[in-house]
Amino acid sequence: MKALLIYPETPQTFWSFHWALDFISKKAALPPLGLVTLAAMLPENWDKKIVDLNVEKLTDEDLTWANMIFLSGMNVHTASIHRIVARCKDHKKTVVGGGPVFTLDWESFPEIDHFVLNEAEETLPFFLEDLEKGTLKKLYQCDTYPDISGTPVPRWNLLKLNRYASLSIQYSRGCPFDCEFCSITMLNGRTPRMKTSDRFLKELQCMYDLGWRGDVFIVDDNIAGNRRRLKQDLLPALITWLENRDYPFAFTTEISIDTSDDEELVDLLARANITHVFVGIETPDTESLTECGKRQNCNRDLVGSVRKFQNSGISVSGGFIVGFDHDGPSIFRKQIDFIQKSGIVTAMVGLLNAPLGTKLHKRLATEKRIVKTMSGDNMDGSLNFIPKMDKEILVSGYKKILSTIYAPSFYYKRLRTFVREFKPRISMRKRVSSGEIKALFKALWRCGIRGKEKIPFWGTLVWGLFRQPSKLDVIVRMAVYGFHFRKVAETV
Ligand code: SF4
Known part of the structure; x- marks a missing residue:
């Protein structure tokens, strides 16, 4: 079996950190932990591939390669999910949905073939058993909560x-x-x-x-x-x-x-x-x-x-x-x-x-x-x-x-x-990486030279230099976050 695990695209929100990520040359704030954990729960002899639309494109080759598509997400992903499922159906693939958005409202996705709802530790074994027997059902759900001490290490x-x-x-x-x-x-x-x-x-x-x-x-x-x-x-x-x-x-x-x-x-x-x-x-x-x-x-x-x-x-x-x-x-x-x-x-x-x-x-x-x-x-x-x-x-x-x-x-x-x-523990301060140095220069350029915030940015930086020199990294990091939050606030 070749399983393709797809995570939908997250729109630009407060939590996407979209505008801040560019400063540190990253594509997404966090990976899809649910899918990474699911990959560890699927049979060992399956081939598995994860495509997170927030860091890469979903190609036709990916869809052609797969026998079965596993899709997860939250409410905020609904539009992206519908687009993904349409493409999967064009490729005549079986789609399995799991995760919060489907657990809360699976009936809004009639085009999805099977749902493995609630927590996968409880419901996935029944899905896999039926898959083996060729007797797959539409819905796998439960009203119990599993012990998670044995959940496998995410892949x-x-x-x-x-x-x-x-x-x-x-x-x-x-x-x-x-x-x-x-x-x-x-x-x-x-x-x-x-x-x-x-x-x-x-x-x-x-x-x-x-x-x-x-x-x-x-x-x-x-x-x-x-x-x-x-x-x-x-x-x-x-x-x-x-x-x-x-x-x-x-x-x-x-x-x-x-x-x-x-x-x-x-x-x-x-x-x-x-x-x-x-x-x-x-x-x-x-x-x-x-x-x-x-x-x-x-x-x-x-x-x-x-x-x-x-x-x-x-x-x-x-x-x-x-x-x-x-x-x-x-x-x-x-x-x-x-x-x-x-x-x-x-x-x-x-x-x-x-x-x-x-x-x-x-x-x-x-x-x-x-x-x-x-x-x-x-x-x-x-x-x-x-x-x-x-x-x-x-x-x-x-x-x-x-x-x-x-x-x-x-x-x-x-x-x-x-x-x-803020009183950070001095012994635990992080080492400065080359990525952080690059981010610093981007922050100086975008916030300190081109941005609307240049006066308070420099004012705070100079204030920090004299009053809180050990926390200059915190000031720069927060200036970058502020750049993102302002962009999000402007779109509301
Ligand atoms: S129920 Fe718990 S997780 Fe939910 S908002 Fe309240 S404190 Fe937070």
């Missing part, structure tokens, strides 16, 4: 590694919280399932042996779902592994804000070279936090929590949402003020949308407020439900937030706040 060697800015790896699935708008708990459950530290380190060692050095994204939606195991098993083992190899990797992950209360955990995260975390802040408005069930964010000094990470050498990017039923017209100013004060340079502000299958979708459907399927790009200014606030006021207030926080004067002011608070 990163099938990727064109040098085209990615970062590699990705998974430690756990599931999140104990129950935010109303979140589809993670529906897809992965509320009981976190973890790999053992041995297993996780085996995967890291595989990346290391392939020659990868630099950034690694731990894709867990909340790495601290099981805090005890994280503190007692993974982090101590990871710290030792990194020390023995002179810190080849710096990690980014996602975490809930309440972990900032646990000083020991924050210290372990920093010592494990987790240099960046994404945190769902959502809103500084307590009523809206209560409305969406974000209980871990309620009754706390959110800026103070962010500071604890920053002061420990962990930068924070944040997710923010407007459009809750309790949001009044003052929410736009409140969000801007909060983002500026927190020093969260990378602030992803989206309009609330209701993913299919979530508690929010069910509530809004009961209230007859759902109008369409969401686009999957929560920064494209679209809404899939009727908001309580006048829609025009909401959308224009949302655009005002974006145009304000990514205006050069606001962005660089926030960057200085962050740099002042």
